[in-house]
Amino acid sequence: MEKPYIIGITGGSGSGKTRFLKQLIEGFDGRYVTCISQDDYYRPREYQLVDKNGELNFDRPESIDYEHFATDLKELSEGRSIKKEEYTFNNPNAEAKTLVRKSAPVILVEGIFIFHYKKIAELIDLKIFIDARDYVKLQRRLKRDREERGYDADDVLYKYENHIMPSYQKYIEPYKEEADLVVPNNKDFDKALHVLKAAIQSKIMPSS
Structure with a gap:
């Protein structure tokens, strides 16, 4: 088996990474494309850092x-x-599943710190940075955390101002310059999605 082609997808919280990834893999057989997400590797709550106000900082x-x-x-x-x-994001009503990931010709890696982690960045063949304006990212974060994770608006806003943005500016945004492709996602990313799907298809079925 040839070495898999590894595509890394990053961007700030609320930039649309997960949605981009889901749409990117649509139509591809799991035998040819597999995914691995940073979100499944959060440490337990008791190992998380605490800020000056006693709030857990997951960012x-x-x-x-x-x-x-x-x-x-x-x-x-x-x-x-x-x-x-x-990882169930501390949701007591969610039942954790055992995720099985099989290797494939194309591996998609998604997460906010994947370019910051040297051992992971060194394995990535193509680096994609999903970009969006700050107010757009905040709106998306508010909607997701309230609807999917049960957080109230004040909690989301506190974390965005004190945890998410400082982390983005220090550990995520600087790697934008190293990306092979920057995808603007204030409204949609259809053109970039089409290009990436074609690139994946070429890796699955290379020309003779």
């Missing part, structure tokens, strides 16, 4: 079990399958 590189994440990506890149318990 730091230390919040992620980086070594486990890097090891699993390495396993996939060498043709082996991995198993990982799903």
Whole structure:
């Protein structure tokens, strides 16, 4: 088996990474394209950093079990399958599933710190940065966290101002210059999606 082609997708919280990833893999057989997400490698609450007001901060590189994440990506890149318990974002009503990821010719890696983590960045062949204006990202974050995770608006706004934006400016935005492709996503990303799907197809069925 040839080394898989690894595509990394990053951007700030609310930039649309997850939606871009979901639409990107639509129509592709799981035998040819697999995904691995940073979100499944959060450390337990008791290992998270606490800010000056006693609030847990999940928006730091230390919040992620980086070594486990890097090891699993390495396993996939060498043709082996991995198993990982799903992270449920501290939702007591959610039942964690065991996620099984099989290696494939194309591996998609998604997460806000994937370019910051050196061991992961070194494995990535194509770096994609999803970009959006700050107010757009905040609106999306408010909607997602209130509807999907049950957080109230004040909590979301506090975290955005004190955790998310400082982290974005220090650990995410600087890597925008290193990206092979920057995808604007204030309204839609249809053109970039079409280009990336064609690129994936070329890796799955290379021309003779």
